Amino acid sequence: MSLVVMKFGGSSVGSVERMKRVAERIVEAKRSGRRCVVVVSAMGDTTDDLIDMSRELNGSPPAREMDMLLANGEQISMSLLAMAICALGEEAISFTGWQAGIFTEPAHGRARIVRIEPARIQAALGEGQIPIVAGFQGITEAGEVTTLGRGGSDTTAVALAAALGADLCEIYTDVDGVYSTDPRIVPHARKLKEISYDEMLELAHLGAAVLHPRAVEYAKQYNVTLVVRSSFNRNEGTLVKEETSLEQGIVVSGIAADKNVARISILGVEDRPGILAKVFTALADEGVNVDIIVQSGVQNGKADFSFTVAKQDVDTAIRVIRDIRGEVPYDDATSETGLVKVSIVGAGMVSNPGVAARMFDVIAQEGVNIKMVSTSEIKVSCVIDDVKLNEIIRALHTAFGLDTAEKAFVGGPAVRR
């Protein structure tokens, strides 16, 4: 009998009515002959409401207490969901993170799962019950409640699927699946039938909010097959798995944009070993996440380099760079906002030369200048001025054959340069 982990996000259980529908869906899955383990997020705005209350009491609440507080959101929804399922005649039993044996690092607010001891879940399955597990939370060896940070419930679901050896992990959300790009920008964006972990990872990192990168990483690491689908309809969703059908000839699977981009440039840095390490260690120590790094050629023993950070980290980054000027001599440091990053992602581009060139061409035809470029085997990202972003996304969508139906698209000339 197949075992499936079903994860329902906050909007899927955002009201009593929606929770009833979710309960019906779970009962239906069970009665169709599957063994089901459910992971659930906090209802709708619960988490935000709890955060608001905490801010009124303490401007910088202790991380431990914040975890103690936020864990209640999932615990409320899990017990309510269990009740809703019981009302339909199936046996359901809810488990907190600690009851489900989800052990994490002690890092409050952003704990990583270290191991799962799913004995109670297995016992419940053995008795024909439907275990409902609180997402987003775990426990440390010392008995402290932790939360996993953004996207934590996705990670709980994938980690549980891995620990239980589940056949499938279904991520139910408020969209139909993973799209070739944001349908608000390109109305004819296509829902992808399937996508590889690596592609999904790039898209997830690039701001496609359907799946959290950490959950995808976890799925890749443990080879958990994911399905992203809507809890509001019966549409098929998008399959995320190791091998996708490259023979379909899809070069670019999706286009993503990130508007939270700022560029920092350090000019005239002395070119000696260890300089870059010093800069980026200092930034990491202050919690500044660096994305793209570009170094220009060396002239007169001096180099320029630039990197991107999130907009809210610009001030910290500049301060860090000023602070280390004694150790790392340079001529000048500047920052620039008003930028965006647009990326094309696709496992197919490995074996297709000229994909990057075509992307640059499309952007140039819109008259927009490219400031930075970063490439991987399955991705090309360009940092550009935040002008005509939507036009560029639409143009890329067309250029890489994503507008056309899947059949027409196979081997289409636009992507075969």
Added chain:
Amino acid sequence: MSLVVMKFGGSSVGSVERMKRVAERIVEAKRSGRRCVVVVSAMGDTTDDLIDMSRELNGSPPAREMDMLLANGEQISMSLLAMAICALGEEAISFTGWQAGIFTEPAHGRARIVRIEPARIQAALGEGQIPIVAGFQGITEAGEVTTLGRGGSDTTAVALAAALGADLCEIYTDVDGVYSTDPRIVPHARKLKEISYDEMLELAHLGAAVLHPRAVEYAKQYNVTLVVRSSFNRNEGTLVKEETSLEQGIVVSGIAADKNVARISILGVEDRPGILAKVFTALADEGVNVDIIVQSGVQNGKADFSFTVAKQDVDTAIRVIRDIRGEVPYDDATSETGLVKVSIVGAGMVSNPGVAARMFDVIAQEGVNIKMVSTSEIKVSCVIDDVKLNEIIRALHTAFGLDTAEKAFVGGPAVRR
């Protein structure tokens, strides 16, 4: 350094503003040189809101899931209160029932505490932290979350005070203390300076809602000194302890009334051994709580007897009595509602004959008939028709010298018959 357990009820932490005031009060106690352990209830209407949601999903939710759900109420308030205290510069750390080592029976919704392993609380105290413990909840040996039922947070506080060997257990509530009777009925009702466990137990059972009977029993059993006081002002409150100052000459400490009273009478029951046991075992099996039992004399080998139950249990009780007619033959069974029970309570009445007679006299002077009487060493209860109850309470308050100031009252003639 003295150790005090401070318990704050739901109305005391009913809003962010109130929670701030409670935090200030705790910090003040700490800075005055006491070690403080705090027990907190769910904020205001949280528990009722959770119950409402559950009812929408399941008319008869499983007791286990109900406990999983309701436990969140206290967990939210404890973490918020910890944050509020931290904002004032003291270290506070919140503990769920399971983290605080509060082990209970497995009876969901009405679990009794079986033992407390307060190692984490003691460790926190050792580090100068203020432990904030979720009231009302515990854990079974099997790792199941339980709740203690009505008044559970009082019980948590008293049990913790006993386990920690605290010097004092302060119950903060929305009234100033324990009154000689309901101040809404007798505006000049006196706040009692002190009261014995047994008196408090009688008053608690009789409907004075300030302290739950189970908590008082626990306090008596472990000799925990209690103070009932308001969280909204600095008034002194009422001390509840083993020995009170009988030399003050107080015969009656308080007057209580219970309006939820119905009488069942079984007439012409065959008088043979074991008959009563059969009746009351059958009632207990159906969850019917019986209060006062009165048996009349035997005539022609047959007896009449009456007992009181809560109004909502009348139908069940009558059904049970009909069901056992085969085993327990009787002539007729009747029920009567529209009754109240009025009681006088006082440790001083043990050594004062004529207290009951004076009470009957007061009721007679109001022209009200007494239907049943029950007495203990420290209590006289009369079941009467629900007419002129407030007049009777006021007359009793006067007759037993409770109207007068404490000084004038001592040895006053009204209570020395």
